[in-house]
Amino acid sequence: MKRMFWLPVSLAVLLLVLGGCGKKENEAHHASADNNLEPIKVELKVNPTEVQIGAKVTFEATVTHQGNNVDDANEVMFEFWKDGDKDEDHSKEIVTGSGNGKYVFETSFDEAGQYHVISHVTARDQHSMPSADLTVK
Structure with missing residues (x-):
């Protein structure tokens, strides 16, 4: 029974960690893209x-x-x-x-x-x- 409890909790934690990493990368991309907004x-x-x-x-x-x-x-x-x-x-x-x-x-x-x-x-x-x-x- 304990194993059934930890499997969903572990998956939820893993998704949160991976989701957070993706967000930081995406934010970094937007920050660098903003630097190039000056027109030619x-x-x-x-x-x-x-x-x-x-x-x-x-x-x-x-x-x-x-x-x-x-x-x-x-x-x-x-x-x-x-x-x-x-x-x-x-x-x-x-x-x-x-x-x-x-x-x-x-x-x-x-x-x-x-x-x-x-x-x-x-x-x-x-x-x-x-x-x-x-x-x-």
């Missing part, structure tokens, strides 16, 4: 912002997280289009890093007009989409 920062530069037809234009996205350069972004893509273009006419170029958190793409335009660019940056489980404009004369 993406600074998009277009140089120059006013160009002649056929002249080179550089798109540069500088990516940082918690004050450090991000050289291992999952994806950096520049999407650009002329004002009034349909969505399917947007150009999209995926680029790799060139160091120091910089992702650069160079292009030129063969039509005058107002153009728009968005840098789509995915890094540190986050996505950022800063935009800029340029004029082609």
